[in-house]
Amino acid sequence: LPYTEKTPSIQLKAKSTVNIKYDFSPAKIDEESFPFLVWRKIAKELIDESNSSLLQSGHPQGEIELRTQIARYLYESRGIICDAEQIVIGSGTEQLLPMILRLFDHTPRLALENPGYSPIPRVHLQNQAIPIAVDDEGIQVDQLEQTDAKLVYITPSHQFPTGAILSAARRTHLLSWAMADQGRYIIEDDYDSEFRYIGKPIPALQSIDKAERVIYMSTFSKSFMPSLRVAYFILPHSLITKYKAVFSYYACTVPRFDQQMLSEFMLQGYFSKHLNRMRKIYRRKHDKILSIFEKNYPEVTISGDMAGMHMLISFKHSLDEQLIKEHLLKKHIRIQPLSQYTINKKENTNPSFILGFGGIPYAEIDQAIHQLMNAIYETT
Amino acid sequence: LPYTEKTPSIQLKAKSTVNIKYDFSPAKIDEESFPFLVWRKIAKELIDESNSSLLQSGHPQGEIELRTQIARYLYESRGIICDAEQIVIGSGTEQLLPMILRLFDHTPRLALENPGYSPIPRVHLQNQAIPIAVDDEGIQVDQLEQTDAKLVYITPSHQFPTGAILSAARRTHLLSWAMADQGRYIIEDDYDSEFRYIGKPIPALQSIDKAERVIYMSTFSKSFMPSLRVAYFILPHSLITKYKAVFSYYACTVPRFDQQMLSEFMLQGYFSKHLNRMRKIYRRKHDKILSIFEKNYPEVTISGDMAGMHMLISFKHSLDEQLIKEHLLKKHIRIQPLSQYTINKKENTNPSFILGFGGIPYAEIDQAIHQLMNAIYETT
Numbered sequence: 028l029p030y031t032e033k034t035p036s037i038q039l040k041a042k043s044t045v046n047i048k049y050d051f052s053p054a055k056i057d058e059e060s061f062p063f064l065v066w067r068k069i070a071k072e073l074i075d076e077s078n079s080s081l082l083q084s085g086h087p088q089g090e091i092e093l094r095t096q097i098a099r100y101l102y103e104s105r106g107i108i109c110d111a112e113q114i115v116i117g118s119g120t121e122q123l124l125p126m127i128l129r130l131f132d133h134t135p136r137l138a139l140e141n142p143g144y145s146p147i148p149r150v151h152l153q154n155q156a157i158p159i160a161v162d163d164e165g166i167q168v169d170q171l172e173q174t175d176a177k178l179v180y181i182t183p184s185h186q187f188p189t190g191a192i193l194s195a196a197r198r199t200h201l202l203s204w205a206m207a208d209q210g211r212y213i214i215e216d217d218y219d220s221e222f223r224y225i226g227k228p229i230p231a232l233q234s235i236d237k238a239e240r241v242i243y244m245s246t247f248s249k250s251f252m253p254s255l256r257v258a259y260f261i262l263p264h265s266l267i268t269k270y271k272a273v274f275s276y277y278a279c280t281v282p283r284f285d286q287q288m289l290s291e292f293m294l295q296g297y298f299s300k301h302l303n304r305m306r307k308i309y310r311r312k313h314d315k316i317l318s319i320f321e322k323n324y325p326e327v328t329i330s331g332d333m334a335g336m337h338m339l340i341s342f343k344h345s346l347d348e349q350l351i352k353e354h355l356l357k358k359h360i361r362i363q364p365l366s367q368y369t370i371n372k373k374e375n376t377n378p379s380f381i382l383g384f385g386g387i388p389y390a391e392i393d394q395a396i397h398q399l400m401n402a403i404y405e406t407t
Numbered sequence: 408l409p410y411t412e413k414t415p416s417i418q419l420k421a422k423s424t425v426n427i428k429y430d431f432s433p434a435k436i437d438e439e440s441f442p443f444l445v446w447r448k449i450a451k452e453l454i455d456e457s458n459s460s461l462l463q464s465g466h467p468q469g470e471i472e473l474r475t476q477i478a479r480y481l482y483e484s485r486g487i488i489c490d491a492e493q494i495v496i497g498s499g500t501e502q503l504l505p506m507i508l509r510l511f512d513h514t515p516r517l518a519l520e521n522p523g524y525s526p527i528p529r530v531h532l533q534n535q536a537i538p539i540a541v542d543d544e545g546i547q548v549d550q551l552e553q554t555d556a557k558l559v560y561i562t563p564s565h566q567f568p569t570g571a572i573l574s575a576a577r578r579t580h581l582l583s584w585a586m587a588d589q590g591r592y593i594i595e596d597d598y599d600s601e602f603r604y605i606g607k608p609i610p611a612l613q614s615i616d617k618a619e620r621v622i623y624m625s626t627f628s629k630s631f632m633p634s635l636r637v638a639y640f641i642l643p644h645s646l647i648t649k650y651k652a653v654f655s656y657y658a659c660t661v662p663r664f665d666q667q668m669l670s671e672f673m674l675q676g677y678f679s680k681h682l683n684r685m686r687k688i689y690r691r692k693h694d695k696i697l698s699i700f701e702k703n704y705p706e707v708t709i710s711g712d713m714a715g716m717h718m719l720i721s722f723k724h725s726l727d728e729q730l731i732k733e734h735l736l737k738k739h740i741r742i743q744p745l746s747q748y749t750i751n752k753k754e755n756t757n758p759s760f761i762l763g764f765g766g767i768p769y770a771e772i773d774q775a776i777h778q779l780m781n782a783i784y785e786t787t
Contacts, residue, residue, distance in 0.1 A: 063455060082436060083434070122502070254663035278636070282665055284634065
């Protein structure tokens with residue numbers, strides 16, 4: 028009897044040596060509202076002998092079923108028109124962005140938002156990427172035009188980490204920049220587009236691009252599960268032939284059973300239900316935080332709070348961001364200073380922190396914010 | 408009621424447009440003997456609210472529980488002494504090898520077996536890698552010594568694709584090469600080490616390396632499931648500091664629930680049971696194939712059959728490998744010619760094919776081999 032049905036209880040060990048009570052990291056999601064019941068049911072149904080062909084390697088671009096669901100979802104939610112053949116599934120931005128860069132014969136000069144989401148430049152591009160300043164309308168396209176960049180990587184729906192939403196004027200300007208020269212492309216990372224609290228939804232750049240100059244990227248990390256590691260990009264038709272030539276021997280990095288599970292979750296309508304539910308939950312957390320600051324800490328400036336799962340809190344007086352970060356860790360609170368994502372930081376900027384609220388349970392928000400603020404003021 | 412327990416039947420669409428009846432690809436595993444019952448049970452137990460912290464991002468090197476199980480397994484099965492801190496988990500060789508290369512300040516010259524497992528050089532290194540010839544004792548270390556390579560990537564347990572096992576003399580020679588100069592490392596991909604049919608097991612190079620010059624790699628693709636995309640490398644202590652500096656912002660690409668499932672599968676003893684079972688199944692397939700060729704096709708030379716899930720079949724007369732491959736596809740048979748993995752192929756080599764037998768059900772082996780051979784001879 029090699030495979031018995033004995034059921035020992037599964038005990039997980041402690042995950043981390045640092046004991047964190049309140050984690051304001053922007054990558055955290057709400058843990059309380061995850062649809063474990065449905066997810067387990069789908070897993071149970073799919074992990075079955077009748078699907079034994081899923082044990083073998085799959086399509087290099089990812090499962091056709093999942094790509095079909097993604098195309099449908101993007102059409103309905105973001106006005107994006109694409110077919111499954113244009114979609115490439117992978118394990119995250121860090122893994123997909125280098126793939127995009129390899130589609131160009133000579134590694135093109137890449138411009139990045141500053142401050143910006145930066146694991147990629149940190150790891151791969153330290154000395155080559157061109158930082159472009161960001162203000163409250165998003166990336167400063169004027170500055171981009173002064174460079175020799177061929178590619179620009181942006182987070183227009185909720186700029187990371189400032190939270191700015193790229194304005195309509197800047198969007199038009201950016202598309203003009205792309206069309207003004209051969210071989211210019213915009214990599215649109217539609218980060219946090221699922222959650223919008225204030226103002227009208229702005230269509231994705233990809234959906235208004237008539238010239239095939241936008242490579243759209245997104246992920247299920249915020250909208251579903253960070254640890255599932257499912258992200259994707261959409262290639263313009265003009266880049267598909269090149270993709271197939273370069274990556275013909277490539278194996279998609281996401282496990283096939285997980286891809287099929289997610290595809291079923293979407294097909295059966297659970298994903299849109301989940302998103303609707305999460306929108307309410309995050310909006311409630313968002314509103315609660317704003318009201319706590321308004322009532323108790325009017326001296327703190329809040330920005331970047333129109334969308335997504337983090338906002339920026341800024342202080343008028345001078346504070347040592349790094350010192351505060353370390354002091355907070357001793358108090359079991361984790362928060363990231365803005366400077367962590369900034370290249371060539373100016374001296375006089377107001378000290379700011381990225382307040383990710385996705386992972387803080389609603390019932391603990393009051394306590395969490397007060398403990399955070401007390402600990403910050405202890406250092407001054 | 409956003410999450411009901413309705414149970415629509417899950418129907419998967421056809422996976423491929425080419426209808427393949429017999430697939431001799433070396434990456435295929437046996438589908439009939441996969442322990443779906445246990446795997447589903449573990450999934451059911453782990454996908455639970457009590458594990459909601461697993462939704463968030465995990466350790467960059469992978470789950471500590473899985474790394475602990477891997478260290479234990481490697482000690483018991485391969486004599487490898489390492490601790491979990493040295494192990495880095497990722498989605499496959501294609502993804503992990505570039506990570507290893509980034510640990511060196513100036514991209515080091517990399518030598519590769521020729522013929523060899525080549526998705527990496529094909530994708531990343533086309534013009535930089537140094538091909539080193541392979542004979543029936545494995546890579547020719549003499550040739551390696553004539554180059555300026557700093558790194559060498561080898562598959563010593565069952566060379567891909569020739570099937571050679573690196574001899575004891577060559578192993579010693581290779582370790583001497585590594586120690587003869589600063590900064591030389593051997594990347595030991597222990598591919599197919601789980602399945603050995605003839606001769607004594609040879610210890611891993613890593614286990615006899617006293618100088619910390621071996622970076623060990625392996626995968627669960629052959630021993631468990633190709634589509635799970637779990638592989639790993641073990642760093643010598645001397646490279647860990649550098650790894651932590653370069654990859655501090657990196658997220659492990661393997662989903663955490665899958666890592667925990669695999670870890671439980673190993674912890675509860677199912678993995679070693681599964682391996683023992685698969686060894687019998689593959690040995691039975693292996694022996695059957697040898698006897699079919701001996702009886703019916705004595706003109707075919709078989710090599711590389713001492714281990715693993717593929718062997719090499721070679722013909723004495725001249726055949727066009729590519730032409731045969733295409734003809735076979737029309738007959739719904741997939742097989743890869745040796746030349747597909749060879750750089751600078753010589754004209755007079757005997758035409759050879761890689762006969763992967765993992766995915767052919769035992770009951771169909773007779774038919775599969777006869778149809779393969781008939782179709783090959785049809786072209787001559």
